Amino acid sequence: MKNRTADFDSMTTEKTAEADELAELFREDNIEKFLARGEELARDKEEIERIIKESVNLEGLSPEEAAALLQIEEREMLELMLQTARQVKETIYGKRLVLFAPLYFDNICDNKCLYCAFRQGNDEVERRRLSQEEIKKEVEALIEKGHKRLLVLTGERENEDLTYLLEGIRTAYETGTEAGEIRRINVEVAPLTVEEFSQLDELGIGTYTCFQETYHRPTYDRLHPSGPKSDYDWRLSVMDRAIEGGIDDYGIGALFGLYDYRFEVISLLLHANYLQERYGVGPHTISVPRLNMAAGAPLDNPPAPVSDFQFKKLVAVLRLAVPYTGIILSTREEESLRDQLFRHGVSQISAGSRTSPGGYEEARQRDSKEEQFSLHDTRPIAEIIYELAEKNYLPSFCTACYRKGRTGEDFMDLARPGKIQQYCKPNAMMTFKEYLEDFAGDELQERGESCLEHHLDEMKENNSDLAGRIKERLNKIGRGERDIYL
Known part of the structure; x- marks a missing residue:
């Protein structure tokens, strides 16, 4: 995690060209061009119906077509799109939902993101970094609840190396109980250098995930005033370095509520298309969190609120636009809305989550002073599983593709058709x-x-x-x- 800026500045001419291409792709006027074209298309109801109808062919949507569907305001048309998204999702993945749990190693961070409780200088949050023994206890607690897949998260430090993170992942993989073991660990940490990604890849992780948060550069700059995360371009080019470092399964995402949700959806689609065209592998997952309250965060209300109607719409559009990708929904959302979206596009969910280091220990489960943000679906995992099974949805703890080598291009060759x-x-x-x-x-x-x-x-x-x-x-x-x- 060291010398990020130096690494970025010393890239080869080819890598600099990639960075320039990304910067050009996500220029504000470029995204707005697609949105304007979509607005024109949306005036023709027959055209909208055609786009939705043809999306069942699993060929995805162009940015203009996605932008047109994002203009939908009629509930009848939204319902048609949701039902189609359900059909596409079940054609690709069947009636199953993958379950996982986030595991926070620490909440210490040098960034000052205006929407995050972990921001540097926030005295309302008690800082904590788990020892290796504490990581082991957390993993044991998750195993005892039935989890097989974890998502490891940490704060971001300016001059910290990977030693702690790598050691923690090894500890998690080596931990087992009579009830079993963790079979695959996915990772969501700050952008790394190519060399650091190579070290991470050697541990046999599953998917590496990093959210751009917002693709709108002026908003990004305003909400990330200092710290390593303030570098928009370093974050935007993270997947290029991950791929060069050997990572072949990766996930992207945006934090909805920071800027116009339509702008973010089109940006996610462009990012997915860029990765697919350049490397032959699109994102394994796209995450769609909405901004939630966070203790001590200056941004106490979303600058660009996303209604439930709009949220359901954007999930459906992403499912139709990038049919092969897994769409991840977190416990930020109310259980009633989560239950709806389980059926209409979402294919992976967190369950029984805690967003604080040490949050799975029984004595600490009600302590919110170390949480990154508030949660709305606090149901125990067993309750979520029961309600899924009641609707004949299969709760899945599968890690087979990772362990059988069905990743990267091999996964895409199977998922696309x-x-x-x-x-x-x-x-x-x-x-x-x-x-x-x-x-x-x-x-x-x-x-x-x-x-x-x-x-x-x-x-x-x-x-x-x-x-x-x-x-x-x-x-x-x-x-x-x-x-x-x-």
């Missing part, structure tokens, strides 16, 4: 079966087994041989075998 579902559904079923055997109470186990039977019956109709093989594997899990996957 919808072939990844041949792995997603069976692996979701097997990891769900594990959860039911190891963590579920009687009521949840009964509900979950009914959900599994429902999906087995569906599978029999399309592929009886596969259904037979999966049923056999489910029976093996019931007899005590673990970690079976395709």
Whole structure:
């Protein structure tokens, strides 16, 4: 994490050209051009219906088409788009939702982001950095709740090396209990150098994620007045360095509420297209958090509020525009809205989350003095799983693609035409079966087994041989075998 600016300034001519291309791509007038064209298209209702109808072909949307759908204000048209997003999502991934938990190693940060409780100088937050023993205890607590996938997060320090982060990830991977182990760790930390990304890649992480927060440069500059994060271009070019460093699964995102949501959606689409065209691999995930209250943050209200109507619309547009990517929804949202979006585009969710270091220890779970932001869906993971199973959605703890090498281009080759579902559904079923055997109470186990039977019956109709093989594997899990996957 050292010498970021020096590394950026010393890039080769080719890398400088990439940085210049990115800066040009996200010029304010360039984004506004797409939005203006979309506004023109949106005046033709038949054109809007055509765009939505053809999106089921899984070919995505052009920036102009996405901009047109972002103009929709009629509830009837939004409902049509939501139903289409649901169809696209289920064609790619099936009726499954991947579950994970965020794990904060620390809340110490040198940035002064105006919307974040971790900002430097905020006396309302108690600072804490977990020891390796504390990281182990946190991981044990998450394992005992049934988690298999973690997202590691930290604050950002100006002159800190990677030693602490790498050691913490090793500790998390090495931790196990009688209930199991963590099988894949994804990472969301500040932008790194190419060399640092290489070190991170050597640990066998899953997806590296970094949000631009806002692609609108004037707003970015105003909200990030100091600290390493104040460098817009260094953050914007992070995935280029990640890819050069060996990372082949990465996620992008924006913090909605900082600037016009339409501007951010088009920027996310342009960023995804840029990565796909330059490297042959688009983002594995796109995250869509909305700005929440944060203790001691000067920005106590969103500068560009996003209504629930607009939020549902932008999720649907992203699903249609980038059909292959996983869309991540956090516990920032109310449970009723989360339940709706589970069905209409979202494919990955955090569950039972805490946003403070040490937050999973029983004695600290109600302590909000170390949290990054407030949460709205505070349901325990078992409750979320029950409600998913009740609707015949498969809760998935699958990590198979990471461990079988179905990442990067290999993943995209399967996800784009919808072939990844041949792995997603069976692996979701097997990891769900594990959860039911190891963590579920009687009521949840009964509900979950009914959900599994429902999906087995569906599978029999399309592929009886596969259904037979999966049923056999489910029976093996019931007899005590673990970690079976395709």
